[in-house]
Amino acid sequence: MGSTSARRLNINNINPHVKAAKYAVRGELAVKSEEYRAYLQGGVTDLPFSKVISANIGNPQQLDQKPITFFRQVLSLLENPALLKHEDVLVNQLDYKPDVIERAKRLLKQVGSVGAYSASNGVPAIRQSIADFLERRDGFPAKQSDIYLSAGASSGVNTLLHIICADAKSGILVPIPQYPLYTASLSVLDATCVPYLLDESKNWGTDLDIIKESHAKATAEGVDVRAIVIINPGNPTGASLSAEDIRSVIDFAREERLVIIADEVYQTNVFVGEFISFKRMLREMQQEKPGVYDSIELASLHSVSKGMVGECGHRGGYFELVGFDPEVQAEIYKFVSIMLCAPVIGQCLVDLMVNPPRPGDASYELYQQEYNAIFNGLRERATALHKAFEQMEGVECGAPQGSMYLFPTIQLPPKAAEAAAAEGRTPDEFYCMRLLEATGVCVVPGSGFGQKDGSLHFRTTFLAPGTEWVGSIVKFHREFMDKYR
Amino acid sequence: MGSTSARRLNINNINPHVKAAKYAVRGELAVKSEEYRAYLQGGVTDLPFSKVISANIGNPQQLDQKPITFFRQVLSLLENPALLKHEDVLVNQLDYKPDVIERAKRLLKQVGSVGAYSASNGVPAIRQSIADFLERRDGFPAKQSDIYLSAGASSGVNTLLHIICADAKSGILVPIPQYPLYTASLSVLDATCVPYLLDESKNWGTDLDIIKESHAKATAEGVDVRAIVIINPGNPTGASLSAEDIRSVIDFAREERLVIIADEVYQTNVFVGEFISFKRMLREMQQEKPGVYDSIELASLHSVSKGMVGECGHRGGYFELVGFDPEVQAEIYKFVSIMLCAPVIGQCLVDLMVNPPRPGDASYELYQQEYNAIFNGLRERATALHKAFEQMEGVECGAPQGSMYLFPTIQLPPKAAEAAAAEGRTPDEFYCMRLLEATGVCVVPGSGFGQKDGSLHFRTTFLAPGTEWVGSIVKFHREFMDKYR
Numbered sequence: 001m002g003s004t005s006a007r008r009l010n011i012n013n014i015n016p017h018v019k020a021a022k023y024a025v026r027g028e029l030a031v032k033s034e035e036y037r038a039y040l041q042g043g044v045t046d047l048p049f050s051k052v053i054s055a056n057i058g059n060p061q062q063l064d065q066k067p068i069t070f071f072r073q074v075l076s077l078l079e080n081p082a083l084l085k086h087e088d089v090l091v092n093q094l095d096y097k098p099d100v101i102e103r104a105k106r107l108l109k110q111v112g113s114v115g116a117y118s119a120s121n122g123v124p125a126i127r128q129s130i131a132d133f134l135e136r137r138d139g140f141p142a143k144q145s146d147i148y149l150s151a152g153a154s155s156g157v158n159t160l161l162h163i164i165c166a167d168a169k170s171g172i173l174v175p176i177p178q179y180p181l182y183t184a185s186l187s188v189l190d191a192t193c194v195p196y197l198l199d200e201s202k203n204w205g206t207d208l209d210i211i212k213e214s215h216a217k218a219t220a221e222g223v224d225v226r227a228i229v230i231i232n233p234g235n236p237t238g239a240s241l242s243a244e245d246i247r248s249v250i251d252f253a254r255e256e257r258l259v260i261i262a263d264e265v266y267q268t269n270v271f272v273g274e275f276i277s278f279k280r281m282l283r284e285m286q287q288e289k290p291g292v293y294d295s296i297e298l299a300s301l302h303s304v305s306k307g308m309v310g311e312c313g314h315r316g317g318y319f320e321l322v323g324f325d326p327e328v329q330a331e332i333y334k335f336v337s338i339m340l341c342a343p344v345i346g347q348c349l350v351d352l353m354v355n356p357p358r359p360g361d362a363s364y365e366l367y368q369q370e371y372n373a374i375f376n377g378l379r380e381r382a383t384a385l386h387k388a389f390e391q392m393e394g395v396e397c398g399a400p401q402g403s404m405y406l407f408p409t410i411q412l413p414p415k416a417a418e419a420a421a422a423e424g425r426t427p428d429e430f431y432c433m434r435l436l437e438a439t440g441v442c443v444v445p446g447s448g449f450g451q452k453d454g455s456l457h458f459r460t461t462f463l464a465p466g467t468e469w470v471g472s473i474v475k476f477h478r479e480f481m482d483k484y485r
Numbered sequence: 486m487g488s489t490s491a492r493r494l495n496i497n498n499i500n501p502h503v504k505a506a507k508y509a510v511r512g513e514l515a516v517k518s519e520e521y522r523a524y525l526q527g528g529v530t531d532l533p534f535s536k537v538i539s540a541n542i543g544n545p546q547q548l549d550q551k552p553i554t555f556f557r558q559v560l561s562l563l564e565n566p567a568l569l570k571h572e573d574v575l576v577n578q579l580d581y582k583p584d585v586i587e588r589a590k591r592l593l594k595q596v597g598s599v600g601a602y603s604a605s606n607g608v609p610a611i612r613q614s615i616a617d618f619l620e621r622r623d624g625f626p627a628k629q630s631d632i633y634l635s636a637g638a639s640s641g642v643n644t645l646l647h648i649i650c651a652d653a654k655s656g657i658l659v660p661i662p663q664y665p666l667y668t669a670s671l672s673v674l675d676a677t678c679v680p681y682l683l684d685e686s687k688n689w690g691t692d693l694d695i696i697k698e699s700h701a702k703a704t705a706e707g708v709d710v711r712a713i714v715i716i717n718p719g720n721p722t723g724a725s726l727s728a729e730d731i732r733s734v735i736d737f738a739r740e741e742r743l744v745i746i747a748d749e750v751y752q753t754n755v756f757v758g759e760f761i762s763f764k765r766m767l768r769e770m771q772q773e774k775p776g777v778y779d780s781i782e783l784a785s786l787h788s789v790s791k792g793m794v795g796e797c798g799h800r801g802g803y804f805e806l807v808g809f810d811p812e813v814q815a816e817i818y819k820f821v822s823i824m825l826c827a828p829v830i831g832q833c834l835v836d837l838m839v840n841p842p843r844p845g846d847a848s849y850e851l852y853q854q855e856y857n858a859i860f861n862g863l864r865e866r867a868t869a870l871h872k873a874f875e876q877m878e879g880v881e882c883g884a885p886q887g888s889m890y891l892f893p894t895i896q897l898p899p900k901a902a903e904a905a906a907a908e909g910r911t912p913d914e915f916y917c918m919r920l921l922e923a924t925g926v927c928v929v930p931g932s933g934f935g936q937k938d939g940s941l942h943f944r945t946t947f948l949a950p951g952t953e954w955v956g957s958i959v960k961f962h963r964e965f966m967d968k969y970r
Binding site: 006007008009010011013014015016018019021023025026027034057059060061062067069072073075076077078079080081082083086089093094095112113114115116117118119120124151152154155158162163164165166181184185188226227257258259295297310311312313314315323324325327328331334335337338339340341342343344345346 | 491492493494495496498499500501503504506508510511512519523542544545546547552554557558560561562563564565567568571574578579580597598599600601602603604605636637639640643647648649650651666669670673711712742743744780782795796797798799800808809810812813816819820822823824825826827828829830831
C-alpha cells in the first residue's frame with residue numbers, strides 16, 4: 001500500500017485474453033509499413049522504394065477507388081440539410097440530380113438529424129429498406145424487426161459472439177484460413193475456436209468430412225460447439241461456395257444443432273460462379289422439406305465496407321437473424337443498446353447501398369457506369385496479379401474468383417526457413433517482412449489467417465492501381481529465391 | 486444429436502454475463518415510449534397525450550437542438566469533395582465561408598477519403614489536433630501518440646475496461662449514482678463493480694471516507710481493485726467536482742495504486758463552478774511535489790455527443806492516456822485494431838469540436854452565436870424544470886449545475902410502494918411507468934443509475950423545448966400523490 005514505485009498496469013497483469021488475441025491484418029508488418037510511409041512523407045530518400053502499397057487490408061478508398069457519386073451527394077445533404085433550401089443551385093450548378101434530393105429528403109424525414117442517436121437496433125425505416133432488399137435478393141420475405149444495424153460487420157460479429165458464447169467451453173467452428181476477426185474476438189471473449197480447414201484443392205470450398213472431424217474432436221474434448229462461421233465469398237480465399245457446399249453446411253448445422261453465422265460481406269465481389277445467400281438456400285430447403293429445417297438459427301452479415309461501395313471508413317453494416325428465439329433477440333437488443341447505436345450516417349449509407357438508383361432514375365446511368373468501372377477494374381487487377389504469380393517460382397494461385405484478395409501458396413527453400421527461424425519468425429512472416437523492406441508492398445502472411453500445417457501463403461488485395469508494384473513483387477521474389485536457394 | 490425439436494440458443498443458455506447486464510437508459514420504459522411514438526405516428530388518438538417526450542436520454546438533436554452550422558458545412562464537403570470544384574457557388578450562393586472551405590481542404594488532405602479506414606487509433610493529424618487542444622485547455626503538453634479516437638466515449642470506456650480487468654476478481658470503483666454504461670460493461674466482462682456513493686447533501690460531490698470504505702471492504706473480500714471511475718461533470722447528477730475533490734481522488738489513487746478513469750464528456754456543460762480536468766490537476770500536483778505522482782495512470786474521455794456539439798449520432802470521441810506503460814498501450818492499439826477504426830467522419834467532427842472557428846475567422850460570429858444560444862437555452866430549460874420540481878410535494882432537487890440532467894429525490898407514499906411491489910417493480914420504476922402512461926414523458930428511475938438504499942430518484946434531461954411537458958409532470962405528480970396518499 002502507498003507504493004508508487006511502479007505503474008498499476010503492465011503487460012503481465014492486464015487482461016490475458018486481450019493479450020492472447022492476434023490480429024495480423026494490422027499487426028507488426030502494417031505498423032512498419034506506416035512507419036515507412038511517414039519516413040517517405042518526411043522526405044527520407046534512402047529507402048529502396050518511393051511509395052508504400054498497403055495491400056494488407058481491403059481499404060479501397062485508401063488506394064484508387066473513388067466513392068460512388070450518388071452515395072456521397074446524398075450524404076452531403078444529410079450532413080447539411082440547409083443545402084436543400086437551394087434546390088435550383090444543387091441541380092443547375094452542382095450536378096445534383098432530382099433523385100438525390102428526393103432521397104435525402106426522404107431519409108431526413110425518416111431519420112431526423114444524423115447527429116441524433118437512432119433506436120439501438122437502427123432507424124426503423126432503414127431496417128425496412130434492408131428487409132425489402134433481402135426480399136428482392138432472395139425471393140423470400142424478411143422482417144425489419146430481425147435486422148440490426150451495426151458499425152461495420154465487425155461490430156455485428158462481436159455482438160453475435162458475445163451472445164452465443166456462454167463460457168470458455170463454448171466453441172465456434174471457424175474456417176481456416178479465416179479473417180482473423182473471428183479468432184481475435186473469441187480470444188478476447190475467452191471462448192473456444194474450433195478450426196476447420198478449407199480445401200485448397202477444391203478452390204477453398206468446404207469439405208464436410210473435415211468439418212465433421214473437427215466438430216467430433218472438439219466435442220470429445222468437452223467443447224460445447226454452438227455455431228459455425230462461414231465466410232462466403234471467402235476472405236482471405238476469394239472463393240464462392242457452391243450450392244452443394246451451402247446445402248451440406250445447413251444440413252450439418254441441423255444435425256448438430258449449430259447456429260450458422262454467414263459472413264456475406266463480399267456478396268457483390270464475385271467474378272466466378274454466383275453468390276447464393278444462406279438465407280435463400282435455407283428458405284428453399286424449408287420449402288422442399290417442410291418442418292425439417294424449422295429450428296435452424298441463421299445470422300447473416302453485410303456491410304458498406306466492401307463490394308463496389310468500399311466505404312469502410314463509414315463503419316456501416318447490419319445483420320439479419322433468422323429463426324432466433326425472441327427472448328434471445330431481446331438480449332441482443334440490450335447488448336447493442338449499451339453502445340447506444342451504430343453511426344447514423346453509416347446507417348444511411350446502408351440504406352443507399354441496398355436501395356441504389358434504378359433504371360429510369362436520373363442518377364442511374366452514372367451510378368451504373370461507376371459501379372461497373374469499379375467491378376471491371378477489380379477483375380482486371382486481379383487477373384494481372386494472378387498472371388504475375390503464375391510466373392513466380394514456387395508460387396501457386398487459383399484463378400481469381402472474387403472478394404478483394406488473392407491467397408497464393410508459396411514454397412520457400414529450406415535456407416529461407418532457417419533464416420526465418422533465426423529471427424524467431426515463421427517462414428511466411430520472414431518472406432513478407434523482406435518483401436516490405438525491399439518493395440514497400442505490405443501483404444499479410446498466411447499464418448495471420450491460419451493455414452494447413454507445412455503450407456505457406458500470403459494474402460494480398462488487388463486494389464492497388466498500376467502494374468509497377470506487381471513487377472516489384474516479381475523481381476523481389478526472384479532475388480529472394482536466388483539468395484536462399 | 487440430430488434433434489431439431491428446439492433452437493440452439495435460449496434465454497437460459499446464452500452468455501449469462503450479457504443476460505445479467507442492466508441498461509435502463511434504453512430499457513423497458515424507453516421501449517414502451519417508442520411503442521407509444523409509433524402508435525401516435527400511426528394515427529392512434531386514444532392516448533392521454535399527443536406527443537412522446539424522450540427525456541430518458543441525452544439526445545439533443547432528437548429534440549430541439551440544431552447542429553452547429555460550421556460543423557455540418559465542413560462535413561458536407563468531406564462527404565462530397567466534388568463540391569470544392571465550385572467554391573464560388575459555395576461562397577456566393579450557399580453561405581459557405583472561406584474558413585469552412587479551407588478546413589475541409591485541410592482535413593481531406595490529412596484524412597484522404599472519409600470512406601477509407603484510418604489508422605486504428607485514429608487519423609494522426611486529428612490526434613495532433615486533439616493534443617494541441619488539450620495543451621491549450623490544460624496548460625500542459627499532450628502527445629498525439631497517447632490519444633485514441635473512439636466511436637463515442639462509450640466505445641473508449643469499453644476498451645479501457647477490457648484492458649484493465651484481468652478476471653472476475655478485478656474490481657473497478659464506480660460512483661453511485663452512475664451512468665449505467667459502467668455497470669453494464671463490467672457485467673458483460675464478468676469483472677467486479679465496486680460501488681461508492683456520492684454525497685447528495687454536498688451537491689453529489691465525492692466523499693473520500695466513503696470511497697475508502699468501499700475500497701477497503703472490497704479488498705477485504707478479495708477483490709483486486711484496479712481503477713476508479715469519476716464522472717465529472719456528473720451523470721446523472723450534473724455536479725462539477727471541486728478542485729479539492731479532484732485532488733483527494735488523485736491522492737487516493739496514488740496511495741492505492743488505482744488507474745483513474747475520468748469521464749469528462751460534459752466538460753462544457755457547466756453552469757455553476759468551473760470544469761477542472763483531471764489531467765491539469767495531476768500535472769499541477771506533479772509540479773508541486775516532484776516525483777510523488779509520477780506513477781499515476783490516468784485515462785480521460787471526451788466525445789462529440791454532448792456539450793454544445795450534441796452530435797451523438799456521429800459516434801465520435803477520444804481518450805487520452807497519461808502515464809501508461811508503452812507495452813500496455815500497444816495492447817490497447819491491438820484491441821482497437823480488431824474493430825479497425827472509429828468512424829472517420831466522426832473523427833473529423835472531433836477535430837472540428839476541439840478546433841472551432843476563432844475570433845477573426847469568417848465563421849466565428851455565427852459559431853459563437855449558435856454556441857451561446859444552445860448554452861443559454863439549456864440553462865433556461867434547466868431552471869424552468871427545477872422551478873417546477875420545487876413546487877412538487879415530496880420532491881427535492883439541487884439547483885442545476887451542469888451536464889444535461891436533473892436528478893431529483895422523490896418521496897412516495899407507502900401505498901405507492903405497495904402498489905409497486907404488487908407489480909414486481911421498485912417504487913421509482915412504478916412512478917416513472919405511470920408518468921409515461923399518463924403524460925408521454927419518458928424519464929429513467931433512479932434505480933437505473935443506483936441510489937442510496939431507501940432513497941428514490943429519477944433522471945430527466947432538460948433538453949426538450951417548451952413548458953407544456955413540464956406542466957404535465959407537475960399535474961401527474963399531484964394526481965399520483967393524491968391517489969396513493
